Amino acid sequence: MNYRAIQAIYLFEMARTWRTLLQSIVSPVVSTSLYFVVFGAAIGSRITEVEGVSYGTFIVPGLVMLSVLTQSIANASFGIYFPKFAGTIYEILSAPISYLEIVIGYVGAAATKSIILGLIILATAGLFVPLHINHPIWMLTFLVLTAVTFSLFGFIIGIWADGFEKLQMIPMLVVTPLTFLGGSFYSVNMLPQGWRTITLFNPVVYLISGFRWSFFEIADVSVAVSLGMTIGFLVICMAIVAWIFRTGYRLKN
Amino acid sequence: MSSIISVSNLSKSYGSGFKALKGIDLDIKRGEIFGLLGPNGAGKTTLISIICGIVNPSQGSVSIGGHDIIRDYRAARSMIGLVPQELHTDAFESVWATVSFSRGLFGKPKNPAHIEKVLKDLSLWDKKDSKIITLSGGMKRRVMIAKALSHEPQILFLDEPTAGVDVELRKGMWEVVRTLQASGVTIILTTHYIEEAEEMADRIGVINKGEIILIEDKATLMQKLGKKHLTLQLQNKLDAIPETLAVYNLELSADGRAVTYDYDTKGDRTGITSLLSDLRNAGVRISDLDTKQSSLEDIFVSLVRVP
Structure with a gap:
């Protein structure tokens, strides 16, 4: 293993995070606070409780997931897309490093950043509503798994994209709708039967459900299924990344 | 002299069907300066990109110091420093950070003294804390050379190193290249400036339409000339x-x-x-x-x- 290379990429990417602190950390925190004001205070005052948890508290795990998902994708896709765009990727490709090391560097940094962000948002939420985490270890497990999985997904998008438009397309048109429809702001059980069945095809439902379970021990689907689906998606992303590097897709051809 | 780079029957076809390289055979001797000449689109950059691991070959093999570039890529790539033709640099990093990053990428332990020497040799020392975006084109070019030298390579590829560099600076770069050669580094130089090849190279190869059409000692060539x-x-x-x-x-x-x-x-x-x-x-x-x-x-x- 070329640990120094992993460290170099990881620190380079983290330096980018600190350099763009306002955009990386502050803006997601501000937008999350807005969600609290709108959904928690304005609308939440009329919904009162979902499955025994006050609405404001209920939406916290969903909001954290919403940010972690979108930020993981954004960080990782931009992290690898930008060297491709600027041409500096030549150095990564010509260095004595394996594909695994490249992925650990980029995805590790993107995931680290979104985990930090998720925790900051959680702390911010604690300022608005009372929070109690029943299973902190599981909470962290789901957080890390999701951050890593979606950073990998973002990495794939970053390699696939050959323009800034494509870079935005998947997050805008696929991920955001899936997240909003995945139970960030409601329990899937609140939907009519037909919609509930359709919703179960949405992978984000499993992430949010599992994550929410670690807080309140309430879940739309069983925790084991949540965990299984999350790991399943992780494995699919890893397989695609492995394929990309084996064939040199969009990188070496 | 033994060869440090050995290219055999190397071909590259792109998805569009374009054949960029057609069965290239080439040996670069240890310690020489090899001048690779060719018109635009002749395949110079493709050849270099394959040797350095940036582009996958379609056929044939390359070994660097006896290490196959695919099977033994770590050992092969560790020996090479590459300065590509285009000015690909990060914008917001400092000169010092970007050069140190390159060294880390190649798995070398930190060595501020070496980085300092490289930057001083390339007259970049007073710019070490400047963001790259603030540098002139000629300075950016030197930053790229510094990045390539940061990990103490035995082979240096310079793809059109003096394109768009003024005469004064060009002479300075030739000095740097000569010093490197004296320290035992093998240098492969592609250029449009014939004058540069005449001035610098020990041997000259001409590539056209993906084929090597001439390889000769410069001395022999110059005698003919x-x-x-x-x-x-x-x-x-x-x-x-x-x-x-x-x-x-x-x-x-x-x-x-x-x-x-x-x-x-x-x-x-x-x-x-x-x-x-x-x-x-x-x-x-x-x-x-x-x-x-x-x-x-x-x-x-x-x-x-x-x-």
Whole structure:
């Protein structure tokens, strides 16, 4: 293993995070606070409780997931897309490093950043509503798994994209709708039967459900299924990344 | 000298069907400066990109210091520093950070003294804390060279290193390249400037349309090029070269108004003085004269000209 290379990429990417602190950390925190004001205070005052948890508290795990998902994708896709765009990727490709090391560097940094962000948002939420985490270890497990999985997904998008438009397309048109429809702001059980069945095809439902379970021990689907689906998606992303590097897709051809 | 890079039967076809390289065989000797010349789109950059691991080959093999570039890529790539043609740099990093990053990427432990030396050699030391975006084109080019040298490579690829660099700076870069060679680094230089290849290279290869069409020691090549042509314009038309001048192998122009004499500038005697006096004795009067030397450029142009 070329640990120094992993460290170099990881620190380079983290330096980018600190350099763009306002955009990386502050803006997601501000937008999350807005969600609290709108959904928690304005609308939440009329919904009162979902499955025994006050609405404001209920939406916290969903909001954290919403940010972690979108930020993981954004960080990782931009992290690898930008060297491709600027041409500096030549150095990564010509260095004595394996594909695994490249992925650990980029995805590790993107995931680290979104985990930090998720925790900051959680702390911010604690300022608005009372929070109690029943299973902190599981909470962290789901957080890390999701951050890593979606950073990998973002990495794939970053390699696939050959323009800034494509870079935005998947997050805008696929991920955001899936997240909003995945139970960030409601329990899937609140939907009519037909919609509930359709919703179960949405992978984000499993992430949010599992994550929410670690807080309140309430879940739309069983925790084991949540965990299984999350790991399943992780494995699919890893397989695609492995394929990309084996064939040199969009990188070496 | 043993070869440090060995390319055999290397081909590259792109998805579009374009064949960028067609069965290239090339050996680069340890410690030499190899000048790779070729017109735009000849395959110079593709060849370098494959050797450095940026582009996958379609066929053939490359070994660097005995290490196959695919099977043993870590050992192979560790030996190489690459300075690509385009100015690909990060914008917001400092010079020091980007050069240190390159060293880390190549798995070398931190060595501030080495980085300092590289930056000083390239006259970048006073810019070490500047963001790259604030540097001029020539400085960015040197930053890229510094990145390539940060990990102490044994082989340095310079893809058009002096494109868009002013004369003064170009001379400075040649100095750097010579110093590197003296320290044992093998250098492969692609260039559009024939002058640069003439000045720098020990051997010269010409690539055109994906094929190597010439590889020769520069000395041998220059000897071939050392010939000069003296053209004498005559006052009166000649029908034939006078018998007394047969020894000079003069060539009479079609209109009979000029003769051309080939001589070797490197020879002890050029024979010009005796030619002129023999011409006078033969009663041939000269109205003007002109000398011309065939350059690497002439050879190059004649090699790559589309028939």
